Amino acid sequence: MNEVLLSARSLTKRFGGLAAVNEVSVDLWRDRIHAVIGPNGAGKSTLTNLLSGDLPPTSGSVSLGGQDVTGWSPEKISRQGLGRSYQKTNIFLPFSVWDNVRLASQSREPHAASWLKRAISFEAINARAERAIKLAGLESRKNRLAGTISHGEQRQLEIAMTLATEPQVLLLDEPLAGMGVAEAERMVELLLQLKKEHAMLLVEHDMDAVFTLADQLTVMVNGQVIASGTPAAVRADATVQAAYLGEESDEGH
Ligand code: ADP
Numbered sequence: 176m177n178e179v180l181l182s183a184r185s186l187t188k189r190f191g192g193l194a195a196v197n198e199v200s201v202d203l204w205r206d207r208i209h210a211v212i213g214p215n216g217a218g219k220s221t222l223t224n225l226l227s228g229d230l231p232p233t234s235g236s237v238s239l240g241g242q243d244v245t246g247w248s249p250e251k252i253s254r255q256g257l258g259r260s261y262q263k264t265n266i267f268l269p270f271s272v273w274d275n276v277r278l279a280s281q282s283r284e285p286h287a288a289s290w291l292k293r294a295i296s297f298e299a300i301n302a303r304a305e306r307a308i309k310l311a312g313l314e315s316r317k318n319r320l321a322g323t324i325s326h327g328e329q330r331q332l333e334i335a336m337t338l339a340t341e342p343q344v345l346l347l348d349e350p351l352a353g354m355g356v357a358e359a360e361r362m363v364e365l366l367l368q369l370k371k372e373h374a375m376l377l378v379e380h381d382m383d384a385v386f387t388l389a390d391q392l393t394v395m396v397n398g399q400v401i402a403s404g405t406p407a408a409v410r411a412d413a414t415v416q417a418a419y420l421g422e423e424s425d426e427g428h
């Protein structure tokens with residue numbers, strides 16, 4: 176089933192005179208990972224923010240599950256089935272892993288009108304949090320304070336918080352940032368698992384991970400898409416070699 180769950184058309188975001196994202200179109204399919212790569216300042220995080228509703232686009236449109244969600248609030252877009260993690264961490268360090276995930280799960284609940292609804296949704300909130308913690312591989316860390324688990328586990332926690340809203344579409348901004356080799360391998364395994372049930376946009380600098388995970392690959396430079404297609408086609412693209420991948424290998428990455 177190759178179903179497009181999210182489709183963005185000609186998205187542009189200007190900050191004053193700077194077009195941080197310039198006429199970018201992107202599709203996310205169920206069961207596929209669409210990776211977005213590019214040097215710092217290329218506009219990858221801004222693109223993510225446009226898709227999640229954290230920033231309104233200057234022009235262009237986003238549809239999610241067949242619904243035009245352009246200009247919707249992040250909360251409304253989240254309820255429509257989109258979950259995202261942030262490049263900068265979003266977790267409450269003094270709270271337990273469980274409390275962090277439970278709060279994220281709660282954010283998805285519409286405000287209940289009666290004590291009965293509250294009682295029912297309490298069960299639902301906890302069930303979603305349990306499931307998310309399990310999926311993210313954090314069961315054994317459930318009662319630890321978020322500030323005391325490893326950096327890799329904190330990134331897993333962010334994924335768990337994202338999963339707690341039961342999204343169909345996942346936007347992950349550099350989930351492997353700052354990870355050691357073993358931690359990165361575990362995260363790649365987790366993302367491969369999550370791919371089975373989600374459409375995923377993955378912004379990532381780790382090229383080994385990108386080429387292991389991506390079904391689709393888009394390269395951005397200065398706000399623009401310079402190449403998009405299968406990872407093999409993009410890797411072979413001379414423009415990409417010159418602008419980005421070639422530069423990376425010259426630096427010995
Ligand atoms: P990337 O994630 O690819 O490193 P960003 O999307 O963070 O790139 O940034 C793209 C460009 O937009 C950069 O030049 C950055 O300085 C600029 N930018 C990002 N956010 C803002 C903002 N809120 N206001 C002004 N400029 C911004």
Ligand code: MG
Pocket residue numbers: 219220221262
């Ligand atoms: Mg970024």
